[in-house]
Amino acid sequence: MESRYLTVHALTKYIKRKFDADPHLHEIMVKGEISNFKQHSSGHMYFTLKDEKARILAVMFARNNQQMKFKPENGMKVLIKASITVYESSGQYQMYVSEMQPDGIGQLYLAYEQLRAKLEQEGMFRPDHKKAIPKYPRTIGVITSPTGAAIRDIITTIKRRYPIAKIMIYPALVQGETAAPSIVKAVQQANEQDSPLIDVLIVGRGGGSIEELWAFNEEIVARAIYTSNIPVISAVGHETDFTICDFVADMRAPTPTGAAELAVPHIDELVERILTRQSRLIRGIKEKVELQKLRLNRIQRSYAFRYPKVLYDQKMEQLDKQTELLTRNVQRVLEQKHMQQELIQKQLVRNHPNHYIKKANQDLASLQKNLVRNTELILQAKRQAFLSKIGKMDALSPLKIMERGYNVAYDHHGKLIASIKQVKPKDQIELNLADGMVEAEIIAVKER
Template structure:
């Protein structure tokens, strides 16, 4: 009996019918973690739903995701309702998602966010620590898998754009548990390279978050930050962001983009060189023309044609300037001499000996004035004193007593002014102008 062989298409169709005929696959409820998420410009979402032991491709068409209030992201845990069928062109089974809601965050994504926050707070992402990428590198280092598509893209791009650069490849594992130590060792080795490397590309091609996880490890981030060679990160596709991208001195969207950023296009460089060469030649020619024109003008100038006459004129001007200088010097000297004499006279007038003589003269004058004024005041006071003595003498009781008057005092020393102060046999003292007498009252009459 002849064996009948099926075509791949026929087998795939048969399997697809089996899937479509199973009612249990029309509405399945699955939970898992999103990976490799991409949203097409049409609005359709393509991703992988996975757990620790398996993964499955999934599609959510735009008509199904229009009402969603959140945007799915890599690492997000979700709960979905979907149907399972076979995609014939690739022969893979996949889910067509009808509904989706979040179910927390995946372990890897959570670890990514935590490390990102920690390193950002430490300043590893700060622009002030970013090293500049040299414009014209002599040596470019590449750290990636030596067998992946990324190294081929980088080498092809650099050789096409900047073939004069030397490329040194530092092979490293870029996936798996040993990848992070391998990348760190390659970075350290590149920093010790002699002669030194000008710029270093670190990266790999696209993949899931698990496949790119080595570039989210803390030891890799710190090795990139500590590198003395500027580093361009080139991890995954344009939508993939790793911790290495934030720490690196420059992030490229893809490995090919990193190659383009690491070195200029040789054609552009040559074009700039030729343009600047032309500008230099043109500027030099213009400079020569200007100097030539100036030289011709000098040749035609009066000084160049008649140097002897000009020399004579200058000599005459020099003689006049000398005369003017001498005249001004003489005037200046006379003026300074006059000032000097004036200052000398002022100095003589203000000399200490002259000041002492003047002070001595002023003192004599003041002394004479003082004596004269003192004598005048003395005479005035003497005359006044004599006048007061005469007045006092005229008013003195002794003068009155010389005319026959006398004063009587009681025993107690009081002046007798009334007979009422006396009684018979009282003693009195009678003062006359030339002495005094003691008396006794014999009889009192009113």
Template sequence: MNEPKYVTVTALTKYIKRKFDVDPHLSDIWIKGEISNFNLHSRGHMYFTLKDEKARIQAVMFAGANKSLKFRPENGMKVLMRGEISVYEQSGGYQVYVKEMQPDGIGSLYLAYEELKKKLQKEGLFDEIHKKTIPKYPNQVGVITSPTGAAIRDILTTINRRYPLAKVILIPALVQGVQAGASVAKAIKTANKLGTLDVLIVGRGGGSIEELWAFNEEIVAREIFASNVPIISAVGHETDFTIADFVADLRAPTPTGAAEQAVPHASDLIDRVLERKNRVKRALQEKVNSQKEKLNHYRNSYAFRYPKQLYLQKEQQLDTMMDRLSKEGQRTINRKRDNYMYLQNRLAQVHPKDQIKRSNLEHEALLKKLNREMSTLITHKQSQFQGTLAKLNALSPLKIMDRGYSLVYQDDKLIKSVNDIKTGQKLKVQLKDGQIDCQVQGTEERTIHE
């Protein structure tokens, strides 16, 4: 008989995992079921159990896949998912590695939720600029919720415990069902008409998306936005977000949380009052002590102990100051007088009358000098003119004519040679005292010896 071959648990688990991984029917499979034991890990991974009436399977959806989810999975929610089946070697169990997931049967509600959210956000209903401030010390707190639900009990208990001075006014409304949206919107209008509320809590306890749907309706969102009274939304559990949460002036995770945000804690106020009372008391005591020290200082001062001597001393100081004032005043007057005389002398030196007188004297001197220079220049020019005129007369043709010479022209052209004329030409002879018109009868050339 052959001895059996034993395998390790690790080897067996790896073998089984390999069988799962190579099976094409398990590598991409669609599953529907109900979520239970949901756990959101601090690293963002989701671990839960997927079950139906007769079986269950472990599931995990890693952070990289679940970051695109449009909803928050929770226990009891029916879902449709796509993923692959494999074995987790460390525990030896098989599980679903979820790639996609959506609610089963309420996908249309989530689609409507996202569409309305985008629409109202684009219109600016979520903008912080429209958020009203929640009063610190409200006298009347309005609550819109079901009068029989756990939410109103939590709110009343919390407000009575924290701030019993506030009066709580319940405006009942349907918070679940087909008529719930209209009922909540009407209650908000009624609360605003009262005119006495300081803050308004609108909400209910947690539930599925169908149960919370009234707070995702447009009519409720617009009524919250139009409210003159600041509104705190308190819808569902901490992980639930509705359209009302985005429009409200303040969002609380739970009805109890809304009550805590709506009113202060009486013990905190008492502590604050006591603290301020002690601060005022300390400040007053310090002020009294300071004034006492000043009073004692004044009492022990020389003025209070010897007032007559102080008076006489001040009289003597006054005389000294008067003498100093008189001397300083006289010195000031002397300085001003000296400065005045200096300026007067400066002014006399630059007075326009003296300047005009000096300028007139300078003008007369310059005029005399100009006349002398002009006379000398004219005499010199006259002498030059006479000399030039004598030279010109010596060279003038007229003087030559006085000695019997004449000038011969033919058509205004001076004739200088017998070669320039012909027999029979008409000529003009310019004499000293006139002109003779004549005609050439003949010419005779004569040699001129140099």
């Protein structure tokens, strides 16, 4: 009689086989809302898929979710591809999900928004972390495909705008599953470069779809750019394309060509700036010369210049020492300028800018003439200043005042007489003159 009864296990197993044998329960398409989502340490995802009237348990194993670009969340509406079966241990039927994508929004776009929000919360987009792009870079690193149009545009733009800059190319894949690790490796190589040091790094590629640009939305690429010691300019796609790299980089360029323009100044603008400063320098020197001429005229008319003999002889030795020191300093400056000239010439020879070399030599000759002329003017100014000080000291000497007829009177106690109230008739006084002393007697005292 008991043989007519099934065990729970047998009944559940029978039902499971019915489910497994039904072709309508394999690779079905279902849409719903995720709730009770949990991802196990093994990578498997467990959740409930529901709508307004029903719910069903679901499992998505790690082997199926590893390639997903986004992370499922509670409340998210999704489209899934799954098979229905029975889990024997609990007797519950559930879905085994093989594919999943957001409902109403692209999978890549959702992944993009999730990563952007995550990195922004970590502070990776903060302006205070961004490094300044150097104004005059010597070496520019470029990370992109070596065969794409982007590299040609970057090189052409840099050579046109700033031909003295050196370009270091770090080839990288910019599309496909292996593109992100390739870009990360190139960023690391640029940061490890010893000689020449990279001053600024351009990372990017030409335009494309979100799938083609996806490598620049990968988290490992964003973190590599964020930790780069070299300032990074992001140049991905067209002006309307935005990637995670654009937010993390120190500067975003709308296109690869735009990145090259942001990375280097224009040589013509620099030349114009130099010429402007040269004009200001010449004008300043002329004003300085006119000022020194006025000072010279004042000194020539001064008493010290006309009668410098008294203190001049005493200061000749000091003047000789100062002249010798000044000569040594001038020689050292000339030697430094000569060394700078040689260094500039070597740099120009390496880059073959023949017309700039010619101009630099002309400028050097002009600077040397200006240096000699300015040195002579400075020496002359110092000498005239010295003579002026001698004259002032001579003019303020008490002896010189007494030579002009003035004298100092003392009473018989040796006290200086400064007022008529200190003396009376028949008092004996002493008068100190420039060349001696006179004893006198007061005859009368009169108020003025």
